[in-house]
Amino acid sequence: MMRRTRSVALLASATALVLGVTACGGSSKSTGTSSGGATKGGTLTVLNKADFDHIDPQRTYTTEGSSTDLEIIRSLTGWDESSGTPKLVGDLATDTGTPSNDAKTWTFHLRTGVKYQDGTAVTAQDVKYGVERAFSGDISGGPSYAQSLLVGGADYKGPYTGKSLDSIQTPDANTIVFNLVQSSADFNETTAMPGWSAVPKAHDTGATYDQHVWADGPYQIQSYSKGKELVLVKNKYWDQSTDVIRQQNVDEIDFKFGQDEAAIDQALVANTGSAQTSIQQWPIAGADLATIANNKSVQDRYYKIPAPGINYLALNTTRITNIKVRQAIEYAIDKTTVRGAFGGSAYGDYATTMLNPGMDGYTKFNLYATDPTGDLAKAQALMAQAGNPKLTLSLAVEGGVTTQTHFGDAVKASLAKIGITVNITPIDASNYFSTTSNTKNQYDMTWQDWIADWPNASTVLPTLFNGKQITASPQSNWDASYLNDPSINAALQSATTMTDPTARNAAWGAIDKSIAEQAAVVPLMYMNFTELSGSKVGGVIKDTVLAEPSLVRVYIKK
């Protein structure tokens, strides 16, 4: 469950953040792919503890669902990660799009020869219709980039009302033009999300489209029993020559849902029978992680995938007002015990910044303790400067989750050393984020994590630190530290409008640093996601954008 809720990030829609201009705008030619080493045939089994929230491309917002959609549908752009680092490429589109009008207008030309599972051609009108679907109240759950970026998006209610959105134009069957309310230099990274894909109106089944997704990718749905099993088989109209990202190696992909995560881990470690040709999309269970990470015999099928995600402790700056106290907390937290709670070194490296290494805008710095165990002397000194207040602070954690209980204890033990009493407040895990993001519920400290939608600071810092959303979006406020610093708000806006990638990345780094200076958050760990496969599964790519084992080139070893 935890993972479902955190596969996200977006610009806080209502606050309408200004996005930057021309960053990763470079287009790349189709390179074509060879299936070297991959063998054809066989059935891949995917063992998942739960069904996807959605695989309707306009509704999916989880890493598992999005990764699965890569097999079934094609978005305008996509990430080719076969080389080890993510490279933006055209997917449905021939290239990564052309910005104009100060990056307020984006034009994409579709490839020819891309066909649905019934052999009909994918058209620009279908992409327009697909994007429009996301505006309907029935098509809930997906990201809201379309609503916040497209002109007229705030008022449009979707195609089921009989209206279409004028800001998406389709001058011909192979061209689609988007008109944005503001400059957006990395819009073509937005369009790599599954929602920017084609849905043929004739095959749209509305809210039940999850079970009837009409394929233009290499695999199509053969059967889908919600909560039990999804069977994908080859789409015979998919053509390798039109696709630079995917291959069509296995005959069938069989997703089985609902087995207990410990049972899945156990089966994959044992690697007998059908487990040899199986893989998991949900991460290894926390309780099994250390054992599996240290199990030499599984290392060649153990995927440790660095995620564009950060695990952090948010300090409510409106409740812990003394910056000396917040800084003392920065020094006092023993990150080794905290990481131990989440599963140890396999979980991820110690973090000192909010931006992950490898993300656009990342700048390396460390303002606080050099040792991950903390610096108690400095922490105590800062508390002395603050007048040694006898503080009692509340800490919100997810209830009923063992790792979270241990996390709470670790924080409590650390802060006890500087005279701060911590009251741990567990909140029901399924309501955790809706509770902490509601401004009615204020805690002194909350546990948080965040996974970027694509590896760019623009999907992290504006969402997590723009103070304007506190009043604009009181039920969905992701500024968990309630930082509402005019200079930081301005800097966020400024960074998004910068045209020069180098200067912009430097600006993001500077903002990250000034947030650290404010001691608004304690970055804890850069997250990894870890999955296992059976020994006969080959061609798995570490997808660092979705933090998933990508199946786009998977094959079964003979």
Add this chain to the structure above:
Amino acid sequence: MAIEISPQSVDVAPPSSFLEVRDLRVHFPTDDGLVKSVDGVSFALQKGQTLGIVGESGSGKSVTSAALLGLHKGSRARVTGEVWLDGDELVSMSEQDMRSLRGNKVSMIFQDPLSALHPFFTIGAQISEAYRVHHKVSKAEARDRAVEMLKRVGIPQPERRVKDYPHQFSGGMRQRAMIAMSLVCNPELLIADEPTTALDVTVQAQILDLIRDLQEEYGSAVIIITHDLGVVAEIADDILVMYGGRRIEYGSVRDVLKTPEHPYAWGLLQSMPHLGGDVSERLNPIQGSPPSLINLPTGCAFHPRCAFKDQVADGRCSTERPELLPVPGTDKHIAACHLTAENKIEIRSAADRLAK
């Protein structure tokens, strides 16, 4: 120091009896110790005769009767002694052989027929089951036999009532049905365990009449177990008084009831309301409570409750166990008491004066 002898093992019955019980002992090992429920009981009974076994609850009378049916076989109870029935010894008999006798040659009427009848089976089914165990007959024949038996014991509309369940019968009718069930195989020995306890007085009399009539008809030997001397007086030929698992007095009904030799037997007599007696007459229940069967009092087991123990010299009642001795001038009357004949005459006349 108590002198431990076993006067109760004296063989008083003629060896030719239909039923002869010799030094029967039934002991139950428990966590608290050995419970000696029956401890050296002997008696004899001829066909056509009726023996009444009398005592308080816990005196061993019901355990004795269960031993006669071999019901302790397969349990933890230790049964010793001899039970001779028509030439067969039952204590050493196998469960298999015993089973063919049960309900057939020896049968039993239990007290409280509501709990002794199975609540889930019809009266008819329970009676015919008892018949079919020992007779190779069809279900229909067995059912006819059940109807016949119900009719015999005076159940009106037996064809209809045979399909009823025990809870649909009145208390008296249940007891009649119970009797019908025990008589279904024409037993030669019938043991009736408190057959009238749960019934009101008029029904009691009817049931006793019934048992007597049936006995005359079949010539069976009957043992009637009761704490009610009135029942014994009405139906029995001989009487055995038990206390703490032992015999304390035995003889013909005439002798024992006319001149009881043991203070316990006096007590039982005095605690008995007389039919037609003065309702204002004060009953004299025996003081105290029955003894522990694990740790019987030394000497005479009754001595802690005996009002006359002081009349025996040297405290012999609490140290020396009295022998069962024949009462002079009687046929087979025996009793176990240290009181002298003179003491008893004196006490009896005093008691008679008090009662008047």
Add this chain to the structure above:
Amino acid sequence: MLRYLIRRLLAAAVILLVISVITFFIFFALPSNPALLACGKTCSPSRLVEIKHSLGLDQSIYTQYWEFFKGLFVGRDYGDASLLVHCHAPCLGISFQTDTPVLDTLLQDFPVDLSLALGAAVVFLILGVSLGVLAAVRKGRAADKVAVGAALVGVSLQIYFVGLLLMYVFVDKFSILPTPNYTPITQDPVAWFQGLILPWATLVILFLALYTRLSRSSMLEVMGEDYIRTARAKGLSSRTVIIKHGLRAAITPIVTIFGMDLGSLIGGSAVITESVFGINGIGKLAVDSVTNSDLPVILGTTLFAATFIVLANVVVDMVYGIIDPRVRLA
């Protein structure tokens, strides 16, 4: 008898109605917000309104309940005009999460729970009662001690642990059995059987202990009854005494518990077993629905489970009437 049945069924309907009302109002009393969950992690106020409308949560709670209630008898329509979805009566609503009619999902999952429950229940009832009777008849001896000891071990084991252990030994390590899976019996009876062996075994281990202890104590009590002594005094064989007279009476309290257990198992109470083996039935559905604040499914699974428990009650009472003639159904 028929009148009794009708009266009981009417009472059952009232109970279910009350349960639905209580579930409904408890749901709205809790701090869950299904619209916010459906809206995604970041959600604008206007989008939230839109989704609330789509889920019907913008109406008053009374209207929502009335719509639900009406849907039970006449069905409901969902969605915008161009994509109307009709949910046929009896409509239990459409899942917020999967957008499929709840009843369809329940009926689809029902054979899973039925197979799981019936298969396991038959085994643990027969085995448990046999062991219990054996233990009672051999009270204090080796057979009794083994049965009681085994029962104690069974009851102390965590079902989660047992399930994983069985999986490890029979599937992962030695590949004796295929990975547990539900195959409809109509499709492939052998696969149905093989796929359910381990889940059955797990439930049997869990319940066996209970039934062994229950039937042992019930049997011990009955074997001390006067009518058992009567049966022996008739000259019946000990087999007849134990089975016909003893077990017949001892089975009544077991029937009560068994009815309840079977009812709740069919209704989806074997959720941990379902989860460990990945054979997902109504139990998993119910747990997920709570996690997802999926009101229609919460209502549906609650009512479904309640229906079976209530029905089990009626059946138990009727079986009682057959077993025990003192009970009169009127």
